[in-house]
Amino acid sequence: MTTIRDVARSAGVSVATASRALNGHLNVTDGVRKRVTDAAAALNYIPHSGARSLTRQRSEAIGVVLPDLFGEYFSELVRGIDSVAHQAGFQLLLSNMHGSAQGTASAIRAMRGRVDGLLIMPPETDPAYLAASLPPGLPTVLINYPSGSIDIPSVAIDNYSGARAMTEALLAGGCKRIAHISGPRDNRDARERLRGFVDAMRELGGEYSPLILPGDFTEEAGAEAARLIIAGNVAVDALFAANDMMAVGCLAVLREAGIDVPDKVAVAGFDDIPLARHTYPALSTVEVHIADMGAAAMSLLLAQLQGGGEPAENHLLQPALMMRGTTTIRHIKMRRKTVKKHRLEREIT
């Protein structure tokens, strides 16, 4: 592997001049510049980014720490991040911390010295532990972490509002007895969605005490919930699943049992995965723009990298209702909300 010293020697100049010539500094004679670039081309010289970033104190890379790499969710997120990062000339260093808090800490450690900023989607963690494992002085943005619990810029989906809006839409459409198929108990999104459902039912659902079925975000869990409803002959007129995959499982069982959707029972999901448009009937759901969330997070990080010490901003992305064939209500659109929050130290001092 050829180094800049090889190029310098071959061109008959010092390494300093070679470096200047290759980096387009102006105070280099045209003749010398040509000699250097020619030598570099002839030797197939490729600069060593690692060494460069050591002196420059910039790596042109940003670290992305994710809980796992499954499914559409991750793919969309990275695409959104990349769309912004690529334009700004940054590479992405990806790390999968496999769901554990300790894994997060070690993933973050491994990033130090090779990235200029960090995008972290933390697992269910103690905010204090998370704060402690963040390298001081490294710009960071959290993705989908409850804002307020820690003084770091963040972006998140407003799961609560989305679930609330869907529940309200179902009620407005004439449904009275709505059951919720919930997600894993230890999942933040699932809990927020459940909370939105419960609050809406409590405030607008009349005296009916809402039924909550356990689930784990899998298709099979949705199917199981539907079977439970059918076997128990429970009177419900709507099933609101905490995510689309469960709604899909649900739908398959209902069809098999000959229960009409949406006339007998309405069904709704959450996420708007690509599959949602293609079920029969097409699934009504809450549309979540994951790619937008990634892009927003990266933009926030860029602002930090370029601007400097702005107050910690927290974006809450509003999801939109996407009403299709499994319910009988019209499409309702919601708008995005941005919350600016002052840094904690400002409040303290």
Add this chain to the structure above:
Amino acid sequence: MTTIRDVARSAGVSVATASRALNGHLNVTDGVRKRVTDAAAALNYIPHSGARSLTRQRSEAIGVVLPDLFGEYFSELVRGIDSVAHQAGFQLLLSNMHGSAQGTASAIRAMRGRVDGLLIMPPETDPAYLAASLPPGLPTVLINYPSGSIDIPSVAIDNYSGARAMTEALLAGGCKRIAHISGPRDNRDARERLRGFVDAMRELGGEYSPLILPGDFTEEAGAEAARLIIAGNVAVDALFAANDMMAVGCLAVLREAGIDVPDKVAVAGFDDIPLARHTYPALSTVEVHIADMGAAAMSLLLAQLQGGGEPAENHLLQPALMMRGTTTIRHIKMRRKTVKKHRLEREIT
């Protein structure tokens, strides 16, 4: 940001000793080691991976260069790569070259000095240009690039065999007049699939001259092809789309037109995207394990990194037929094939 010199000073030892103590070398007194680790903890010292990899000549990272970041395909691929890489203690440096050959070259340049190996999924490129832009001495594995055209280990899906097998299965199931909805002309996978279809038809399809409809891998293209068939009242008893999305578009139009699937017309796709199981009827398709391809590529790279100069190996992953409701034939399973190829220089010398 604290450096190892800060730690050394604080512990009252030289940087060399600090380094040794932190890296678990044995020739360090227990007392000194404790002093050093305590100082490191107190100062919240995190080693600078960039600096370390400069001396160690190892970065514990591997670069992944992809043509784009869209959809399920990419997500599965990265997941497969990560499953192997993570276990071996490697991080992933991701780069999106946005489809262009020049983008590929610059993405590869940016990787030099920060990764120990490269996984590249090249766009439609001149093999010579690609070979020229690869850094010499950096272990590399190509993903989904025609083996043989360049002397570098590679893994790829056997699109030709998959398309051939599906065509043969359709013929064996009694279909005679099979039309193929092809993918983009400038896409390697699409061309191979078309070739497999044409060869199978030529050899086993009798005197019927196969119909080839243009497409571009989108759902709309599949729908358009189906409309063309219906409008032209063309006599076909099977539609084999070059990918699942087109088959899905096709299916929707056929259902709307009241044409029975599979009795009147059989439909088949390629890829086995998650959606395929959920169409009605469920889509028969060619199952491609993208994650396996990623894992295989990473394994090949690991072998190069650890083993050293083995002959360039080329894996051709065999897809499997996944027969569901849109055809009337039973499931047929195929097995994986591995082709070992000696290095070119060995043949030359």
Add this chain to the structure above:
DNA sequence: TGCATTTATGTAACCGGTTACACCAAAATT
């Protein structure tokens, strides 16, 4: 007790770049 061997620690070079500063020749100013 004296000498050889082992072991813990320090010194300094190095990885591959960038850049502050020194230097010298050529050009501009007086």
Add this chain to the structure above:
DNA sequence: AATTTTGGTGTAACCGGTTACATAAATGCA
């Protein structure tokens, strides 16, 4: 013609670690 300014190039320090080698202290053995 002497002096200052300008600008291209080289020298060497530096980024933050690791490690070969030197050295001093501790141990083993005669």
